[in-house]
Amino acid sequence: MTEGSTHGSGSIQEVCQLVWGPNIRPELFARWSQGFIFSEHEKTALIQTSGGPCAVIAPVQAFLLKNLISKHQFSQLREVESTTVDQYLAAALTEMLCQCKQPPTVTMHTGDKSNSPTHACDSNAPLQRDHGPFEIACLDDPLPLNNDCSGSSPQEPDQPTPTPSAKDYSLFHSNVRLRQFESVHSLQNHLETHLDKYKAQYGVLLFLYSIILTKGVKTMNEEMGDLGESLIDGSQGHGGQGLINLLITGRASSYVWDGVKDVGGLSLIGILKRPAVGFLTRLEHLRYVQVGWYLKNPTNPVWVIASETHLSVLFSWCKKLVTPDSEVERAKQVFSWYDTEGNRFIQGEKLKDVLEKLNLCTDDDFIQFMMLELDPDNMGVILYHKFVETFFTPDQSYAPPDTFVIYHYNGLESSCPLNKIQYAEGCVTLQESHVGFAASNSEFLTCLATKWPNLDIQWSNFTPSLN
Known part of the structure; x- marks a missing residue:
């Protein structure tokens, strides 16, 4: 078990190009320059301070909730000690980094029974990828603050972030150091010990860069199809599907279908197995994409859900929502x-x-x-x-229960009642025939109907927003 530390400027330049493209817009860099900040109103919920970084924050929140619901009931979430919540966060970050070490496999369309769900790698099973190296991006010391680069802090998440200059992101990238860890144990120990670095400004970017470094830039480009596209949209600052899939499944495919699909003579690889958390999108209702069986049927009742511009998380304690292997x-x-x-x-x-x-x-x-x-x-x-x-x-044949309770997380305070992050609680009823969607609920229902057709939801505290 060894740990090394290097400056790694060459690797950081490659990562920077992959994430941002040829140019970094200062205002987009500012929006992404936040840490993993927990809400004071919902102690296990992360805050998103600006538009854009939900592509990282929502998947991290999904893995965090996946682990929380296995140990706690909903009524207990606000009672979990902050130190325990930090441990869950470190465990979620560790698990997501470990996913990136999975070996590539594209055999699911061969007809081999070994590729059936019964024999697929269970995301809840002991990690098969317990070897490094895991390469982690770190800031050993806080960056010097100036009038152009102060940013928000975990103690003041609502403080507006000043518009940075090119000097700010150059300063950040020149101060990033790389550390290698050879085992999951040493990696998680580092994350737990230095979690304050990831909760402070730039923490989201440090984790994203660590995911890419651990995965490898070359492997990333291969999985993305060498399309020359950046992970973050250069005009709007939103994360692309390749980034979302990378965080959810450990692979940076830009496609949401199952397995390999022939498109114009090209074999394009989508999702290769059931992930630990799933993905649903309103774009499927709008007929822009069709999400495959794997993403709709994760091994835990937790889904990252997408509107046209934002990511949030749906979760439930109802274990019967997990489709059995049969x-x-x-x-x-x-x-x-x-x-x-x-x-x-x-x-x-x-x-x-x-x-x-x-x-x-x-x-x-x-x-x-x-x-x-x-x-x-x-x-x-x-x-x-x-x-x-x-x-x-x-x-x-498996059928989900006729009624079940779901919860929804949205990390944007402006999208929550009274600008306070809260989990919305709703009771879902599955109908035998089509249910008309009320205008106030249609956005949410049309998204969830791609997974559960003919559903209705009655929200007990407030009607949540996908945006």
């Missing part, structure tokens, strides 16, 4: 790969591919027989419910 759920997942438009049917010619992925019989005579069963009117399509009913008995 053959029928595997079949639903494979069916969804070929239902590219999300219309709950596939072309009949795809039946053989689906059965092959499920390691079922694909003899020509069997395929012909099943087509007569599944498409008796010779319409050329196979309906989702007909496929499941034909191959599986009703008691094999």
